[in-house]
Structure formats: C-alpha cells, structure tokens
Amino acid sequence: MSALLDPKAAGARRFEGQVAVVTGGGQGIGSATARRLAQEGASIVIGDMVAETSERVRKEIQDFGGSCEVSLGDLSKWENAEALMSRARDAFGRIDVLANIAGGTIWFQSLQYYTPDQIQAEIDRSFWTAMWCCRAALPHMIDQGSGAIVNIATHAVTGRFRVPYAAAKAGQIGLTTSLAREVAHLGIRVNCVAPSGTAADDRVTPRDFGVGIVPPELPASERAAQDEYRSATRNSEIPMGRRGEADEQAAAIAFLASHDASYITGQVLAVGGGQPYPF
Numbered sequence: 026m027s028a029l030l031d032p033k034a035a036g037a038r039r040f041e042g043q044v045a046v047v048t049g050g051g052q053g054i055g056s057a058t059a060r061r062l063a064q065e066g067a068s069i070v071i072g073d074m075v076a077e078t079s080e081r082v083r084k085e086i087q088d089f090g091g092s093c094e095v096s097l098g099d100l101s102k103w104e105n106a107e108a109l110m111s112r113a114r115d116a117f118g119r120i121d122v123l124a125n126i127a128g129g130t131i132w133f134q135s136l137q138y139y140t141p142d143q144i145q146a147e148i149d150r151s152f153w154t155a156m157w158c159c160r161a162a163l164p165h166m167i168d169q170g171s172g173a174i175v176n177i178a179t180h181a182v183t184g185r186f187r188v189p190y191a192a193a194k195a196g197q198i199g200l201t202t203s204l205a206r207e208v209a210h211l212g213i214r215v216n217c218v219a220p221s222g223t224a225a226d227d228r229v230t231p232r233d234f235g236v237g238i239v240p241p242e243l244p245a246s247e248r249a250a251q252d253e254y255r256s257a258t259r260n261s262e263i264p265m266g267r268r269g270e271a272d273e274q275a276a277a278i279a280f281l282a283s284h285d286a287s288y289i290t291g292q293v294l295a296v297g298g299g300q301p302y303p304f
C-alpha cells in the first residue's frame with residue numbers, strides 16, 4: 026500500500042463499493058479525478074487514447090491497493106464509448122459514476138483562421154465524447170436505478186480565440202441541464218463542473234495528438250493579438266490571483282458524484298477562484 030493518492034480526500038470513503046468511469050483519466054484533471062475517486066474507495070475504469078499515461082495512473086491506483094482497468098480508444102466515436110461502458114460492466118458489474126473529462130482545446134486562434142477540419146476536430150473532442158459516453162452509460166445506470174454523471178464545461182465559453190471549443194463546452198452545459206431533467210425520476214443525477222485555467226503536469230502528448238491535421242500558418246498580426254490577450258488576462262480575471270490545481274477540480278467532481286450531492290442535479294458548478302461565470 027503506497028502513500029495517499031489524494032491527501033485532500035482526508036480519509037473519506039464516499040465511493041466504497043462503487044465503480045467510476047473516468048474519461049481522459051490518463052493525465053491532467055482526468056488523472057487527478059481517477060486518483061481522488063480511487064482514494065475514496067471506487068473501482069476505476071479509465072477511458073483514454075494514450076496507453077502510456079493511462080497505464081501509469083492504473084499502476085498508481087493498483088499500488089495503492091485499488092482496482093483499475095483501462096480501455097483505449099477515441100471516445101468521439103460511438104463504438105468506442107459503448108465499448109468503454111461494456112468494459113466497465115464486464116469488469117466490475119455496474120457503473121455508478123461517469124466523469125466525462127476527456128476533451129480540451131486543441132488550437133488557440135481567431136475563428137477566421139480555423140479550417141473546417143479543425144472546427145470538426147474541436148467539437149468531436151469536446152462535445153461528442155461526452156454525448157456518446159452519456160448515451161452509452163445510461164442503459165447501465167437505468168438498469169440499476171442509480172448513477173451520477175459529471176460533465177466538464179469551461180470558463181472559456183466567454184473567452185476569445187477558442188470559439189469551436191467554447192461552443193462544444195457550451196453544448197455540454199445543454200447536455201447536462203436537459204439530460205438531468207430527463208433522468209431525474211430514474212435515480213440518475215447529471216451535473217457539470219466549469220474550471221477556469223488549471224495548472225497540471227506537463228503533457229506527455231501534444232494537444233493535437235491523434236487529430237492528424239496540420240494547421241495553416243498564422244499571420245504575425247494574429248500571433249501578436251494572441252500574445253496580447255494572454256498577457257492581459259492571465260490570472261488578472263481571477264480574484265484569488267492564481268490558477269487552480271487539478272486536484273481542486275477533482276474535489277469538485279468528486280463532490281457532485283457523491284451522495285453528499287444527492288439533492289443536486291442539472292447544475293453547473295464554477296470552480297474558477299471567484300471568476301464570474303455566465304451560466
């Protein structure tokens with residue numbers, strides 16, 4: 026048994042005997058969430074595209090004494106989302122929690138410079154992964170009469186230079202609020218966490234991993250506008266004056282997935298250091 030996976034859990038065991046599917050669980054907020062839920066007793070199934078990072082998190086959880094499986098595949102494809110949920114059900118017999126964390130912006134540029142293929146890739150990664158995984162998990166949760174789904178939005182829905190990503194994440198808010206009303210009477214809760222800028226370990230894979238698109242060269246004026254925007258907004262819009270940590274986002278996800286939030290559904294929880302959120 027190794028040291029704690031997440032000291033913030035403070036000995037809580039809210040997920041004892043439960044099974045949690047964590048998409049994007051190989052790095053960033055996803056890996057922090059997988060560790061937090063495992064720390065609190067859940068058996069984990071990671072859905073991700075990257076074997077190296079996913080296997081590293083699986084080993085950490087298993088070294089701690091927990092149970093963890095990995096299912097590799099592009100979750101923007103229905104068949105891979107369906108296979109992930111089947112893997113969880115076959116391995117552990119049920120699905121109690123779905124944390125839809127796979128996604129994340131790929132490019133940072135004005136909409137006029139996005140190609141149609143780039144726009145499609147952004148929406149596939151940050152909307153369709155969540156939609157397909159919700160659809161694939163629902164039959165299992167309906168059969169057992171319970172379940173908690175936590176989707177991930179973003180404060181970037183009102184930012185610049187990421188319009189396709191912002192639209193995809195706004196779509197996840199609609200997915201959350203509409204689905205929550207549809208399945209509340211079935212014992213299933215659906216909520217959403219909206220992070221602002223979050224510090225994380227260095228990425229093992231680039232943001233465009235698996236996309237296969239070479240973006241066009243941006244003009245110097247566009248790069249200068251991006252630099253000016255980053256310089257003007259980094260931390261300045263966050264009252265707490267710093268970026269969040271991945272384990273702080275994981276703590277919010279764990280709360281909404283737990284029985285502590287048993288009377289909360291259809292909500293968007295902003296985790297942004299006091300930064301105003303429009304939803």
